[in-house]
Amino acid sequence: MNEILKISEDEYEKYTLEKRKDIVEFHLLNNQSYQSFIGNKTIENWDEIPVMTKKDFQKPLLERISKGFSKKTIYINKTSGSSGDPFIFAKDNFCHALTWANVKRLFGWYDIDFNHSYQARFYGIPLDFVGNKKERLKDFLSKRYRFSIFNLSDSELEKVFSKFKTKKFDYINGYTSSIVLFAKFLQHKNIVLKEYCPSLKVCMVTSEMLFEEDKKLLQKHLGIPIVNEYGASELDLIAFQNPNNEWQVNSETLFVEILDINNKPVPNGVEGRIVITSLFNKAHPFIRYDIGDIGILDEKSSFKKPILKKLIGRTNDVAILPSGKKSPGLTFYYVTKSIIEDDGNVKEFIVKQLKLDTFEIEYVSKIELNSSQINKIEEAIRTYLEDGLQFIFTRKEVLKRSKSGKLKQFQSNL
Missing domain, CATH: 3.30.300.30 (ANL, C-terminal domain)
Structure with missing residues (x-):
């Protein structure tokens, strides 16, 4: 990760074009599923590469992973299915490690040490006994305290608030709607959370849209900076709000394009479909992958520092x-x-x-x-x-x- 960050602005376009070319060549050589997806097409330039969607992955995982990898040597997980198409995906271990190196780096912008800072977590949790206990153990080992978000009644939110009074949380992370609901509870009681939990530094919201009014509510009643995170479990963090309040796109491990309905790139400043290439995932191809969202890249974006001007929502909504x-x-x-x-x-x-x-x-x-x-x-x-x-x-x-x-x-x- 440090080697990537050292690449200068002037050299970054060359670096990106080489990395995306390398990953396509690797999968054309080593991934039978991707070879059949491309077919007999001769690809002369990047724009001729067909766009992938989740529907292209509706086959067993073992048929999709590259030569040289097995279930024992890769990281396997599944998407939440919030877009209507859940699926199992894989990353090779190096790619997975890079993902976390990046997450640690970005959280570090806000003085959060990913290995040691204590997280208040507003996420779902499996409700079956084994899945629940497994997740709780992972939370314990990862310095996280998880609040169940399936019941957010006032009596439950009162219990959540009492935990903040007794535990030294460093930051909040979780689904936007759940944290907004907690902030409304605090607003009703005229409470600023930071006054009761002085160790709190920042709140990262993810997975759902953050509206400007909600952001103001969170800032006022949590009493800490609010950071907007946009990611996809099968890829990486896609964009992360930097300390200058810009939604900085991850150009370290991903290549992000905005395409029109004919799969042609649109100029910066114009809305289109968000299409992403994972530059390091050799175990499983995500090349020109349509994530199902609509967004706009800022006119001042560069290869090294693309800025997401606006995330408009899902294409199927x-x-x-x-x-x-x-x-x-x-x-x-x-x-x-x-x-x-x-x-x-x-x-x-x-x-x-x-x-x-x-x-x-x-x-x-x-x-x-x-x-x-x-x-x-x-x-x-x-x-x-x-x-x-x-x-x-x-x-x-x-x-x-x-x-x-x-x-x-x-x-x-x-």
Whole structure:
């Protein structure tokens, strides 16, 4: 990792182009699955390499790993399936070690020692006995204390808060929606967490969208800097907020492109599909891999320091409207959010598209939404999107999270 970091800005483009060429040549020579994926095509330049998706990996792992590797000599894990396509993947040990060298380096930007700093962890956990105990043991060995995020009622959040009063946590790490919910609990009680847990330095949120209003809420009621992390378990950290408040893309172990619908690169500043190449994974090819997200690279990006200007959301989170218009599902979520949370009554909510013109908003609140609030939401959505949409508002005790504990803010049944 240190050798990569020493490469100068002037030399970095050459280094990146060589690394991506090397990894393609390696897999064409050593990976039968990738050879059959490419077929008989003669590839003259990078843009001719076909784009991979998770569906290209729907075959047994042993059929996908490269010559010279076996299950005993690689790291194997599986994705959470939050995009709808969970799958088992592999990394060779060197690639896996580089991933963690990078994580340690980036956390170090905020004075966090990954091996010794004490983490308050807001993540899902397996609920079966063996899986649960295994995860708890890993947490213990990794200096982490895990809060279960499957029950985030006020009584449970009171217990979470009491742990912060008695344990010397150095940082918080976990799913955005769960930490935001905890911050709302603190807001209701007019508490700044840092005053009760002075050892806290920083909070890293991951796996779900972080909206600007939520970031302000977290900063105010946690009382520490909030760092936005964007990653994928099968790859690495993809982007990590640096101390200058830029979302710095990982150019050390990945090559990140933004492509249009025809798989052609778009200029920096233009939105498109996020497509990633893992430069070091020899055990399993991730070459021009469409991760299923839409984003924009900043105009000032360079090969050595690409900046993610905006992460717009998942490509499969799209609302299709009666007029034929398509809109990112998070638009619905964002418009609703701007009204629904004004008075602090609603703790969290999700938007579901049931039919072309029908949406259900499930929410958790102290008191039911009144007709004035409902009218405001419907009016705002008409302004941003279109007329003629029907809404069902359903108050819930608790929202259903995925098996991993993530909250999917927009869901389409179409």
